[in-house]
Each structure stands twice: as structure tokens, then as C-alpha cells.
Amino acid sequence: MHNKFILYCFFLLLVAGAFRLQAETGRELWLPATALSAVKVDMPSGKSSPTLELAKQVLIDGWQDRENNSIKLKISRDKRLSEQGYSLSPGCITAKTHQGLLYGAYEYLRRRQIGLSLELPFSNPSYQRRLLNHWDNLDGSIERGYAGRSIFWKGKQSMEPTAEDRERWRTYAAINASIGINGAVLNNVNAPPEALSLPVLKRAAAIADELRPYGMVSYLSINFSTPMRLGGLKTADPLDPEVVDWWRAKIREIYSLIPDFGGFLVKASSEGMPGPGDFGRSHAQGANMLAELLKPYHGILMWRAFVYKPSDNDRAKQAYEEFMPLDGQFCDNVVVQIKNGPIDFQPREPFSPLFGALRKTAVLPELQITQEYLGQEHQLAYLGGLWEEFLQSDTYQSGPGSTVARCTDGSLFDQSLTAIAGVSNIGSDSNWCGHPFAGANWYAFGRLAWNNRASAAGIAEEWLRLTFEPTQSPKSNSLSDESPALDNDPASDRKNGNWEKEFLQPVLSMMLRSREAVVNYMMPLGLHHLFALDHHYGPGPWYDSPRQRKDWTPPYYHQADAKGIGFDRSSGGSNAVAQYREPLRSQFDNPNTCPENLLLWFHHLPWEHRLQNGNSLWEELCRRYDAGLQEVRRFQLVWDNMENRVDSEVFTQVQAKLRRQARDAQVWKDACLLYFQSINQLPFPEDMERPVHDLEVLKKTDMRYFMNR
Ligand code: BDP
Numbered sequence: 001m002h003n004k005f006i007l008y009c010f011f012l013l014l015v016a017g018a019f020r021l022q023a024e025t026g027r028e029l030w031l032p033a034t035a036l037s038a039v040k041v042d043m044p045s046g047k048s049s050p051t052l053e054l055a056k057q058v059l060i061d062g063w064q065d066r067e068n069n070s071i072k073l074k075i076s077r078d079k080r081l082s083e084q085g086y087s088l089s090p091g092c093i094t095a096k097t098h099q100g101l102l103y104g105a106y107e108y109l110r111r112r113q114i115g116l117s118l119e120l121p122f123s124n125p126s127y128q129r130r131l132l133n134h135w136d137n138l139d140g141s142i143e144r145g146y147a148g149r150s151i152f153w154k155g156k157q158s159m160e161p162t163a164e165d166r167e168r169w170r171t172y173a174a175i176n177a178s179i180g181i182n183g184a185v186l187n188n189v190n191a192p193p194e195a196l197s198l199p200v201l202k203r204a205a206a207i208a209d210e211l212r213p214y215g216m217v218s219y220l221s222i223n224f225s226t227p228m229r230l231g232g233l234k235t236a237d238p239l240d241p242e243v244v245d246w247w248r249a250k251i252r253e254i255y256s257l258i259p260d261f262g263g264f265l266v267k268a269s270s271e272g273m274p275g276p277g278d279f280g281r282s283h284a285q286g287a288n289m290l291a292e293l294l295k296p297y298h299g300i301l302m303w304r305a306f307v308y309k310p311s312d313n314d315r316a317k318q319a320y321e322e323f324m325p326l327d328g329q330f331c332d333n334v335v336v337q338i339k340n341g342p343i344d345f346q347p348r349e350p351f352s353p354l355f356g357a358l359r360k361t362a363v364l365p366e367l368q369i370t371q372e373y374l375g376q377e378h379q380l381a382y383l384g385g386l387w388e389e390f391l392q393s394d395t396y397q398s399g400p401g402s403t404v405a406r407c408t409d410g411s412l413f414d415q416s417l418t419a420i421a422g423v424s425n426i427g428s429d430s431n432w433c434g435h436p437f438a439g440a441n442w443y444a445f446g447r448l449a450w451n452n453r454a455s456a457a458g459i460a461e462e463w464l465r466l467t468f469e470p471t472q473s474p475k476s477n478s479l480s481d482e483s484p485a486l487d488n489d490p491a492s493d494r495k496n497g498n499w500e501k502e503f504l505q506p507v508l509s510m511m512l513r514s515r516e517a518v519v520n521y522m523m524p525l526g527l528h529h530l531f532a533l534d535h536h537y538g539p540g541p542w543y544d545s546p547r548q549r550k551d552w553t554p555p556y557y558h559q560a561d562a563k564g565i566g567f568d569r570s571s572g573g574s575n576a577v578a579q580y581r582e583p584l585r586s587q588f589d590n591p592n593t594c595p596e597n598l599l600l601w602f603h604h605l606p607w608e609h610r611l612q613n614g615n616s617l618w619e620e621l622c623r624r625y626d627a628g629l630q631e632v633r634r635f636q637l638v639w640d641n642m643e644n645r646v647d648s649e650v651f652t653q654v655q656a657k658l659r660r661q662a663r664d665a666q667v668w669k670d671a672c673l674l675y676f677q678s679i680n681q682l683p684f685p686e687d688m689e690r691p692v693h694d695l696e697v698l699k700k701t702d703m704r705y706f707m708n709r
Pocket of ligand 1: 143144189190267271306344345372
């Protein structure tokens, strides 16, 4: 008896340990909680598939409804449903395809869990292809990755997938399927020729096998000169017959290994990557050669428009100048992939003028989920608002209301191929994304890719509820039903509504303000690219060197001198405004009508310039930098109240990260304001909190190490 009791206690400890681990690591993110009751799934007639079986299993594993214990999965030919869409009603999920049923199953559970109506007529995705781009290198490192190592690649010596690899790929695929992401580019856009070597292709095929049942298609980034460097040819000229034959054979090989391979992503003639320009050919000639070869297999070719040269020409104008003349020249399975802004994923940019301007070419917005320029894994920055602002920007290209969303999803222009991509923020870290709040950005990308008119605030609230709201069951085997009530019992909290008032509202507000806080303490009023050399985390507004490309130094972007600050892109300057359609062009061109949050993007203005609130430009700049810092300090206060409302490890982690964010916001404010002050010699506003750092010390410091203290 005694022994049995000890054994029983030991067993309880084990289970409890397993649960704690699960809860703390956050590996399952927003996936449905464990079932509370059994359900009978009424399957559609016709042939089954692994995807349909998964839809069934998802419902069984996550069923929360104790009153209703059956659900029907129905296939319908209803024209209002698109290939991957679904509709819901209580007790029934309807879709055209098994993939639609899988998405519907996740949505059904999600709505049940957060208490939304189970009546949802016709939810169709805005884009056919909703992709993650992984900047994962074959050696396992990740370019601009802040959450550990690659989950796909581990170096040459480890090409054979292990059971653990496969398990992780399946969890990854399930998380993506739960938010409708249906494809992944498995390797970095800065791809070496070896990305198409046989061992890599075999591993890619193994990944594709695990992803497929979840409706995810695999793609690869390629290097344009692969025929030379891997194939031993003398040229990679896209019009050379031998080159074309080489690619034809390579593509045949790929499809023999991955029959549903999605296609290639190409970074060409950009930042040192080879491209058709090296052989005197245009982007269209390069892209079309590959696209024609992919076509028989229904593959697509994603060709990036991220191109700029070290020249006197304003970097913000170059992609437009290079791609506009090619409009109409691309094959119909080519899609031009364009970053949201004309420079490079800055905390705030106007939309790239190519959106809406390229009308005879399919275009694909590229967003960055990984926070390369927004505090990386150290800072809380919810990006839903940044993307909403971008997608809802009016291009006016087809009259008022021609939002970027409508210009890219096929609703304004006849685009038979529609897609959106997000540069992934995931890695081998136990919570996938580094910062516990960075998961919200992965979630938000998926939700906006599904519905590009969704509200960022609504998505953040959903994520908070799915991630933190006390449910009746934890995410793994439950002890909680039997365990005694805690003093601060989250479940009873929920009943009396405290959770919403005391957790949801303040934390939601913190998330929604977080991106603007970053903009303010890093680069307010349209400033951009003030980063210290290359690491893209800390400030370096002074950084310049005769050895450095000018367009890789902050002074190129801020142009600060004794008289004023800002990049003059008005008609009197580089005239980048001319790439926008009226009335935007005139609006941006005039400092009095230009949105103030983009003022120094488009204008070089005197420090005394008056803003709408009556402040001088200098005073406003000071106030914004300070406001950003003060905001982060408020976030610290908000979070300190959450100690008993979230897992203790998550609490401590976020607390520590906010502490560092406040410290680093202070460095940003001090570095920028002291540096600009050294140029303009103007006093700080009397009541502004003073910098605490010394400019000369900051200038001499390597920010990478200084901020990592
Ligand atoms: C920049 C990154 C660089 C990428 C490049 C790209 O700093 O690492 O390779 O974009 O998108 O933001 O190709």
C-alpha cells in the first residue's frame, strides 16, 4: 500500500512535470487546448486523404464542447467557396476541399475557445499562396534569425532527417495550418549554388513529405549562377541553350523528388547576388526562362524586386525604375515579390510605389516577421499594426480605395496568381520565436494573409486569448480538474470578468502601442536606417567611413546638418514623390500636407520648421524620442502587474526583456538626440528628461556589445 502510494505520487509528479514543461516552453503556441470531451466526427463521403484525417484528429484532440458531441464535415460545390475556404455553422464545417476542412476545423475550435459565434458564412483566403520565407542557411544558422538555429538545416554532416526533426516539422506544419499558411520557402534568399545539390534536395523532399498533409507546399530559394558553380557550365546566361537544358534537367530532378514542389524564389542582381544583369539580360528574361521550365509542373517563380545599386540615385527610387519598364513582360507564372516599403523593413516606411503601379504583372507583398529592425528578440513590437497600415494604404492607382490589399489580392487587377510572404521569425528556441510576444507576429501574419482586411487589434486580442486566457483545460494532459484552487485562481478570475479587465485590456493596449513606441525611440517623423553598422539593432546616426558604401551609412538617410534634417525626396529633391499617384504625389510633396509620420522621409526641413501642434521640428523630435522611452517604462509597469496571471517563466522572461528594452530605448534616445544636438547646437526642451549617456562614449562603443550588457 505504502509503496503504491509512493509510486502514485511519483507518477503525479511526472505528469505535473510534463505539464509544467509544456506550459513553460510554449511549444504549442496558440494550437487548440486539449479536448475536454469526446466528439463523433461525421466524415464526408468519398475518398479520404491524410489531410482529411488530420482535420478529424484536430477536432477530436481539441473538442471543448461538453453539450454537443458530434460534428459534421461536409464537402460542397458551393460557388461562394474558394478552393481553400470554408463555412461554419454549429455542428458543421463545410468546404470544397479537404484542406478547407482542415482550416475550418482549426477555426471552429478557435471560435469555440474564445467564445465567438460558430456561424461563419464563407471565409475565403485573400491570397492563394500564403508563404513563410525562411532565411535559413544550410549550415543551420539563420540570417536575421533571433530564435536559435534552423529547424530545417543542420549542416552537411546532418542531412539525414531524424525522428525528432520530422516531429518538429509536423508541429511546425500544424501551427501554420492552424492559421492558414500554406507554403514555406525552406532556405535563405542569399542562396548558395549547393541549395540545389542532391543531398539538399533529398532533405527538402523529406521536409515536404511532413508538411504536405497539412496543406503546406515547399519552395526553394536559388542562386542564379547555379549552372556555373554547381553545374560547371561557362555561363549562366538565361538565353544560352546549354543553361536552359541544365535548368530543365535540374527542375525534372526536383519534381521527381518533390512532386508538388511549389517553385523557386530568386534574389537576383541584388546585394552581390548574381543575376541576369551579369549576362546583359533583363529581370524578365531571367525570370521567364525559369518560369517556362517550371510551368509544365505547375510551379511558380517568385522574383524579388529588392534591387538597388551603390549610386547617386536615391535608393528608394531604384526598384520602381528598374521594374516599371518590364511591366507586362513576365510570364503568367511569375510573381514579382516586393517588400512593403521602398527601402528595407524599417519601423515605418511609406508603401513601395510599385504596388498598384505594376498592373500587368502579378505582385506579391513581402513582409518581415522577424524583427530585424524592430528590436529583434529583445524588444516587444507587435507588427500587426505596421502591416495593417501598409495593406490599407491607398495607392489611388485605380481611383480612391485602391488599397495595397486590393491591388495585390486580385480584386482590382486581373491577377491570376495571388500570394503574400512573411520572412519568418522562427527557430529552434523552445518557444519558437525568441520573445514570448513574437509569436503574436507569426500569428498576425497568418491571419492577415488569410484576410487582408482584418484588424490588427482584433488579431492581437485573439492571440492573447488563445495564448493566455485561462481555459478549463491546459494544453497537455490535465491535472488541473482535480488540483486544489490556487489563491489567485485564473479560472475563477475568468468567471468574475477580472481577467479581461486586469490582464487582457492592459496587455492588449501595450501590444497595440508597442510598434509606435519603437518608431518613436528609434526613428520618429519618417527618419529611417539610423542603425549602427550591419547588426541593425542599436543606433549609429554618426556612422560613416570612406570605405563604406554611402547608402549603407545613416548620414545618407538623415542628411542632418546645421540647418536641418531629412531626405529630400520632394520634387525639388530626388523626386521620389513622382512615383506615387495623385493625390498622394502632391500630398507627399508638400511638407504641410505630408503625413507627419513620414515628414523626414520625404523632406529635408529646417530645425525651426513648425509642425501642426506648434512645436518646432527639433522640439517635436526630442519629444517623440522621449515619448518612446517613457512608453516602454509604462510597459514595464503594466507587465509587473501580471505576475500571477501568466506562467512564471514567461513572466520573468518578459520582465527581463522589457527591462533591457527600456535600457536600449534610452540608448537610442540619447544617441540620436545628443548626436543631432551636436550638429544643430539647439537646447533640449526645458522639461524633457535629460540623456544619461555621453555622446563621445557612445560613438566609440561597439553597440552590439554595449547594448548586450
Ligand atoms: C536586408 C537584410 C539582409 C537580407 C536582405 C534581403 O539585412 O540580411 O539579405 O534584406 O532581403 O533587410 O535580401
